[in-house]
Amino acid sequence: MDFTLARTNMVKSQVVPNSIENPELISSLMKIEREIFVDEEFRSYAYSDYSIPLVGERRFLKPLQLSWMIQSLELNTGDKVLVIGAGTGYEAALLANMGMKVFALESDAALTKKGEALTTGIEWRTGDLSQGWADESPFDGIMICGAVPEIPNKAIGQLSKSGNLVTVVGNAGDVVMHAMRVVGLSGGDRAETLFETVAFPLPDFVDSSRFEL
Numbered sequence: 001m002d003f004t005l006a007r008t009n010m011v012k013s014q015v016v017p018n019s020i021e022n023p024e025l026i027s028s029l030m031k032i033e034r035e036i037f038v039d040e041e042f043r044s045y046a047y048s049d050y051s052i053p054l055v056g057e058r059r060f061l062k063p064l065q066l067s068w069m070i071q072s073l074e075l076n077t078g079d080k081v082l083v084i085g086a087g088t089g090y091e092a093a094l095l096a097n098m099g100m101k102v103f104a105l106e107s108d109a110a111l112t113k114k115g116e117a118l119t120t121g122i123e124w125r126t127g128d129l130s131q132g133w134a135d136e137s138p139f140d141g142i143m144i145c146g147a148v149p150e151i152p153n154k155a156i157g158q159l160s161k162s163g164n165l166v167t168v169v170g171n172a173g174d175v176v177m178h179a180m181r182v183v184g185l186s187g188g189d190r191a192e193t194l195f196e197t198v199a200f201p202l203p204d205f206v207d208s209s210r211f212e213l
Helices: 003-018 023-031 040-045 063-072 090-097 109-118
Strands: 080-084 101-106 122-126 139-148 159-169 177-183 192-197
Touching (some): 003 023, 003 063, 023 063, 063 159, 080 090, 101 109, 109 122
Parallel strands (some): 080 139
Antiparallel strands (some): 177 192
């Protein structure tokens, strides 16, 4: 399979026609080899809009989903970014290639090990995704790579005053979820819907509204 051609076709047919205009992001999508982050048996799907298995019930974000989310972070070169649920590191690698200082948080130690081997210039940590990375905060951007039942307050608290957090909000089995953005350290009441989508839930996050006394 010609992965270079497939990568070019992904950008030209899936990404650019759908309002992705950030030149650094487009350049990064054209350069970073997504197939190396995917298990060998699924590499032929690396540049499709198929939900590629990651580990257990988790799946990779689709190329257009992650492109919208990264563009919505509205980052500048040199910004400090936290990727939560980093998987094998594809999103982190895109951001690093765009000139960001990237921190990758993953709950699965095997994925962290693989991500460390596949990426350079990125700080990795294995830990509870819901806790974020407090000792390296504040962050100019936080990207959560999967669905969470509600926007996590701990992550919001790790944003810089003008930073952005993007995530997909929804629960397993939801037919429609929403990609959301929160702006700034006190932006919990300023969450905005970016687009409708569906993503696979991340571990560690619990919907606090579902607890009953």
